[in-house]
Amino acid sequence: MKNIGQRFKQLFRQQPLKVSTVIFVILGLITVGTIQHYQLKGQATSANLKAIMAKQKNEQITDVAQSSATNETNTSNDSKTSQSTTEKPNKMYVEIKGSVAQPNVYQVAADARINDLVKLAGGLTKDADSRQINLAQPLQDGMSIYVPKKGEDLLVQEQTGPPATSSTISEAGVPNKINLNQADATQLQQVSGIGPKKAADIIDYRQKDGPFKSVDELTNVNGIGEKTLANIRDELCV
Structure with missing residues (x-):
């Protein structure tokens, strides 16, 4: 290292202009290289920053779109639920x-x-x-x-209400009697002595010949005679 320094001094004394020129060129190259290095580094940093900002912006747009789609779906589902709840048969x-x-x-x-x-x-x-x-x-x-x-x-009964039950008001105004013109098969079988067969015959007679005009007309139904009628008369009305 000492020898290099002595040779440099000797060369500088012999050719000072050339040595100075070489030194300035070397310093210039170093300076230019340093400047370019920092410029490239700055450009890379700027590019990275722009890429990061663009990515964040895209993520925000995606989040907004997903949120909007979710809200629309929920609104649509709520509307369908409300509609199905309020719809009548x-x-x-x-x-x-x-x-x-x-x-x-x-x-x-x-x-x-x-x-x-x-x-x-x-x-x-x-x-x-x-x-x-x-x-x-x-x-x-x-x-x-x-x-x-x-x-x-x-x-x-008034025709604005539901069908009459077995307790329809009788011709005498007494409740809790079976109405021959309005009772179904199940209600007719509540009368003592009337089973499924006789109940079906009563309904069949009613549909073919019209409503009973009186309880006595029940004897026109197959299987029901005067004796049977006498036993169940108090349970029936028209």
Whole structure:
């Protein structure tokens, strides 16, 4: 290292201009290299910073889009749930009997009226008394409609309510009697001495020949005679 220093001094004395030029060139190269190094480093840092900012922006956009989609899905589900909760049944079942061509239980639209039910049952018979029914009356699920004959005097339920039960008011105004014109097979079997067969025969007679005009008419049903009628008369009404 000492020899190098002595040679450099000797060379500088012999050719000072050349040595100075070489030194300046070397220093210049070092300076330029240093500047370029920091410029490249700065550019890389700037590029990295831009990439990071762009990534964060994309992530924010994605989060907003996902949040919006989730909100729309929840809103749609809430709307469907609310709609399904408030929707009414599209169909209902109602019964019509009495003076119609085909007494039976029919499936009707939720907004149907008695006139629609009469049409499904084949229309009124010739002896039907249409003055006692309101054909424009809206129907309700489980309703039972009875169409009386002309001249028939019946104590019937209001047609705005559900079908009558076994405790329908009797002709004497006494409750807790089975109404022969409105009771179903199960209710008829509550009467002592009437089983499934006789209950079916009573309903069949009622559908074919119309409603009973009196309890005494029950003797027209197969299997029911005067003796049987005498035993069950107090449990029945029309």
